[in-house]
Every structure is written in C-alpha cells, then in structure tokens.
Amino acid sequence: MFKSLPAVLAALAFCGGLSAGKAQNFTPKVNEFIKVKANVIALTDATVLDGSGAPARQHQTVILRNGRIEQVGNAKKIKLPKEAEVINCTGKTLIPGxxxxxxxxxxxxxxxxxxxxxxxxxxxxxxxxxxxxxxxxxxxxxxxxxxxxxxxxxxxxxxxxxxxxxxxxxxxxxxxxxxxxxxxxxxxxxxxxxxxxxxxxxxxxxxxxxxxxxxxxxxxxxxxxxxxxxxxxxxxxxxxxxxxxxxxxxxxxxxxxxxxxxxxxxxxxxxxxxxxxxxxxxxxxxxxxxxxxxxxxxxxxxxxxxxxxxxxxxxxxxxxxxxxxxxxxxxxxxxxxxxxxxxxxxxxxxxxxxxxxxxxxxxxxxxxxxxxxxxxxxxxxxxxxxxxxxxxxxxxxxxxxxxxxxxxxxxxxxxGREKEIGTIEKGKKADLVLINGDLSKDIKQIRQTEIVFKNGVGFDAPKIFESVQGIVGLN
CATH class of the missing domain: 3.20.20.140 (Metal-dependent hydrolases)
Structure with missing residues (x-):
C-alpha cells in the first residue's frame, strides 16, 4: 500500500529530519546555550545508567562521534581519540536522554x-x-x-x-x-x-x-x-x-x-x-x-x-x-x-x-x-x-x-525507535544527560543536570533553566 505524500513527509519529519551524523546549524540565540559542540567528544570516568535496567556501571568512558555513540566501556580500556574534546565525568552520572x-x-x-x-x-x-x-x-x-x-x-x-x-x-x-x-x-x-x-x-x-x-x-x-x-x-x-x-x-x-x-x-x-x-x-x-x-x-x-x-x-x-x-x-x-x-x-x-x-x-x-x-x-x-x-x-x-x-x-x-534512542549503546544517537552526582545512590541528584546532549550537541541545562525563570504562565 502506498502512503500519501503528506503521510510520507510526516514520517520523514518524525524520524528526525536531520540524521544524527550530519552537522546541524543553529541560530545565534540557540548557540548561546550550547556548551559542547565538537565532532568527537570523550566523556570519561562516568557512572553509567544505560537505560536497559541493568545496574549502574562505574568508571565508564563514552565516545561520541558525529552525533552517534561510538564506544562505551571501561575507562581504562578505551583509548581516547586525539581529536576528542574531553569532559572529565568523575563523580558524575550519564543516563540516556x-x-x-x-x-x-x-x-x-x-x-x-x-x-x-x-x-x-x-x-x-x-x-x-x-x-x-x-x-x-x-x-x-x-x-x-x-x-x-x-x-x-x-x-x-x-x-x-x-x-x-x-x-x-x-x-x-x-x-x-x-x-x-x-x-x-x-x-x-x-x-x-x-x-x-x-x-x-x-x-x-x-x-x-x-x-x-x-x-x-x-x-x-x-x-x-x-x-x-x-x-x-x-x-x-x-x-x-x-x-x-x-x-x-x-x-x-x-x-x-x-x-x-x-x-x-x-x-x-x-x-x-x-x-x-x-x-x-x-x-x-x-x-x-x-x-x-x-x-x-x-x-x-x-x-x-x-x-x-x-x-x-x-x-x-x-x-x-x-x-x-x-x-x-x-x-x-x-x-x-x-x-x-x-x-x-x-x-x-x-x-x-x-x-x-x-x-x-x-x-x-x-x-x-x-x-x-x-x-x-x-x-x-x-x-x-x-x-x-x-x-x-x-x-x-x-x-x-x-x-x-x-x-x-x-x-x-x-x-518504535528503540534501535535509535533510549539507551547508551554503541551506534545509537548521542542523546545523553550528564548529572553531577551518583543516581544509583541518590535519585534526587537528577536535579543536578549539567549537560543534555541531543544528537551529540551538549546544551547547558542550568543556563536554560535560568533563562526562563519568572516566565512560565506567561509564555
């Protein structure tokens, strides 16, 4: 059965419009809130709750490349790419978006x-x-x-x-x-x-x-x-x-x-x-x-x-x-x-x-x-x-x-998007959240969200929260 053109366009739009591997252009207003924007990012020595339901894994390094998760594993075993922007995540937790x-x-x-x-x-x-x-x-x-x-x-x-x-x-x-x-x-x-x-x-x-x-x-x-x-x-x-x-x-x-x-x-x-x-x-x-x-x-x-x-x-x-x-x-x-x-x-x-x-x-x-x-x-x-x-x-x-x-x-x-999002897993979109604290020990540490990565672009969460204070209910 052939779908109508509007249905096909809608499906394409929902699938992301931009593939995770392509660079995205942002307006200056959006750029103000971007904290990390590099083709290759190394998130080192993090506690990882990967979204699968498995217990937290300590001392993990996650490599992001061109908007995708390239590697996840023990920090001692992963070699950091020379071109990577390195973020030290010691004492912090990574969860999926x-x-x-x-x-x-x-x-x-x-x-x-x-x-x-x-x-x-x-x-x-x-x-x-x-x-x-x-x-x-x-x-x-x-x-x-x-x-x-x-x-x-x-x-x-x-x-x-x-x-x-x-x-x-x-x-x-x-x-x-x-x-x-x-x-x-x-x-x-x-x-x-x-x-x-x-x-x-x-x-x-x-x-x-x-x-x-x-x-x-x-x-x-x-x-x-x-x-x-x-x-x-x-x-x-x-x-x-x-x-x-x-x-x-x-x-x-x-x-x-x-x-x-x-x-x-x-x-x-x-x-x-x-x-x-x-x-x-x-x-x-x-x-x-x-x-x-x-x-x-x-x-x-x-x-x-x-x-x-x-x-x-x-x-x-x-x-x-x-x-x-x-x-x-x-x-x-x-x-x-x-x-x-x-x-x-x-x-x-x-x-x-x-x-x-x-x-x-x-x-x-x-x-x-x-x-x-x-x-x-x-x-x-x-x-x-x-x-x-x-x-x-x-x-x-x-x-x-x-x-x-x-x-x-x-x-x-x-x-129906579990092959693309939902877990911190090799090959998936680089949608992750970096939190200052260990969620496996204190779930309320989730309020200490620092960076939200969407398609591998890291947004400054505290800065975004600050920017809309006193406005909800009006706009």
Missing amino acids: LVMLHEHLYYTKPLDNYFNIAQMPGTFPKLYLAGGATTIRTAGSIEPQTDLALKRMIQEGKLIGPDMDVTAPYIEEAALDIPALNTIQGPEDAARSVNFWADKGCTSFKMYMHATKADLAAVVREAHQRHMKVTGHLCAITYREAADLGIDNLEHGFLASTDFAENKKEDDCPANARKSLQNLAVNSPEMKELQQLLISKGVAVTSTLPVFEPYTNREAVLGGGEAALVPEVRKKIVANWQAAQHKDSASAALFQKELAWEKQFYDAGGLLVAGTDPTGAGRTIAGYANHRQVELLVEGGFTPAEAIKICSLNGAIYL
Whole structure:
C-alpha cells in the first residue's frame, strides 16, 4: 500500500529530519546555550545508567562521534581519540536522554471560574530539554499548528527543545466546559479528524473522557491504517473495553480506570469512579486480572505521577520549579498548596495504591512508560516535573535503573525507535544527560543536570533553566 505524500513527509519529519551524523546549524540565540559542540567528544570516568535496567556501571568512558555513540566501556580500556574534546565525568552520572510520553506544550491557565489551558511555546520546549527530555510525545494538543511549527523550528536549529511526536487535538465529545478543548460529533467526525491531522503532520492520537466506544473504534481503525498509535485518558470507556477495541496506550496509570465503578453504564463517565478505586484493595485480584488483560493485548500504560502527587509535606511546585513561575502565578499556587496541607489524606492513600499498581503491572511484564502532564493545579511544570517523575518511580519501589529505563528505553520501545534512542549503546544517537552526582545512590541528584546532549550537541541545562525563570504562565 502506498502512503500519501503528506503521510510520507510526516514520517520523514518524525524520524528526525536531520540524521544524527550530519552537522546541524543553529541560530545565534540557540548557540548561546550550547556548551559542547565538537565532532568527537570523550566523556570519561562516568557512572553509567544505560537505560536497559541493568545496574549502574562505574568508571565508564563514552565516545561520541558525529552525533552517534561510538564506544562505551571501561575507562581504562578505551583509548581516547586525539581529536576528542574531553569532559572529565568523575563523580558524575550519564543516563540516556529521557523519552517522555505524556507531555504538553501548554499549562494550566484558568478562565474566570473555568479550568482552561494556554500554550507555553517560549518556555516549555526549553524546559523539557533542560530537564533531560530529548524526545517527547505531546499527549494531546490545543494548538497543533503551533506544536508542529515548534517541532520543525527545533529540527532546523532555530529553537531549543526535544524531538517531538506531535499528538493531534483531543478526540472528545462535547461535555466539558474547557474552552481550549477540541470536540468531535460522533465516530464519523472522529475518523475525519484522524485523517485531517495526520495529513498535517501529527503522528499520534488521544481519546478523551467522554469519547464513546464507537468513537474509539473509528479512531483506531483510521490511525492503525496509517501505522499510527492511539492513547487515551478515558472515563466513559473502560480500560477493558479500550483494550478489546485495540487501543495502544492508556494514560494516568490506573487512576483513569472506570472498570470497577458500580452500575457503570455503557459510554457513560461515572461520578463514582474515583471512589471505586479508593475502595479497591491494593492487591485486588480484579486489578491484577485487568493488568494481565492489558499485557496480553500489548497495551502500554503511562505513569504520570507528578500531576497526582499529594500536597501534605511535599513540594508546592514539583521538582523545585517555583522560580520558573510568573510571581503572581507562583503566589496563587503556593497559597492553594498551603491551604491543602493535611486535608488530602484520601488522595494520599490513593496515590500510594497507584504506586503499587504501576509496580505490579511492570513486574508482571507490562510496558510501563512515563510522562508528567503539566496541567492540574499548576504544580507540574515541564522539565522540573520530568525529574520528579523519575524520583516518584523510585519512591514507588522501582530501582533507579528501572526508573530510568521506564523513562527512556520503554518510551522508545513504544514509539518504535528503540534501535535509535533510549539507551547508551554503541551506534545509537548521542542523546545523553550528564548529572553531577551518583543516581544509583541518590535519585534526587537528577536535579543536578549539567549537560543534555541531543544528537551529540551538549546544551547547558542550568543556563536554560535560568533563562526562563519568572516566565512560565506567561509564555
């Protein structure tokens, strides 16, 4: 079957536009944030968490050449190329560039008393890269034309940011008063939306809370014909129903599941869904049966722990990102956080269950991927929240090596790009993150990110973070 020209162009764009072996030109504004730009780079004597899930390896040297990983091995056995720019990584950790699958280029921005969201094109792409995310999926768009343009401009070296799998506008029936949210009218309209946005360059699709089974069936049919995937933040459709209809991915761990709601009606979003999860035992056989069904159907589950993190005795802005916010926004978020202290015991208990359910799914062989979802109450910010997602996985019982794998290789596997990205491995793209500290001993050292290499070009993470302080919420 021959693909249409727009589909072919979209596929080429997603595969990188520029091959890793070719030099990339950057504008002067982007060059300001590049710390390392050499054809050959030697990262010596590092601790390496390679993204495979294997334990950390000490005293490793990694050679990068023309945007690719040329060698990885014991520092004493690797001969440094004479032409290499050498970076001493003693006491530091290298991890793969993060591959995060529930990111947005927008942020919470209420309209009167209604929940709403607004695009952050000037800050979020920068923050994602500074936080170590070299590849993201925008799991739901409100300005897809902006997302697609940003993707192109990043590829062309005009802007700072990660590689992007751009998701089309939400596929949602009219039900919620969220002004920025796209809506459709029935399965025929849903199918038309898939093909319209695929022709524009979007490469994945997301069902939302009030979409029906017929809507999902139409979207899966059209998307799969174009070799594209479908995810969902569901409610009216249960996880079991979605898996049976061929969905590829489910968002928000198990917290969006309505499978256990009493008297659940078909295509209805039940008001008692959250209560049903609160009443469900953490080791419930019913939950484990659902997990096994998802595994048998090959459905990935996306962990988005930061957006659900409780308030009490935790950070107001996750990952330490308070300084990034516009002062007026920060003041309001901190005030709401203070008011919520010791009033969120039910949320805290459910959050602990979610940590356990994600671990159960992973241990049973499920493909657990990760993202942050920078929406909610405004505590979740691009970049900073990516660090926090890794930390929270460790809080949930994963080893640091497993947490990095979930946030790198697993995402690459889902995107079908595991031969190119996701691990520190010979021949792969030189997407790596250099961190000042030993993550295998203290996962919070991930906040000490120094350099993010994308296609072998090293970006100054602290300088990028500094450049957008006080702006998030405005741009």
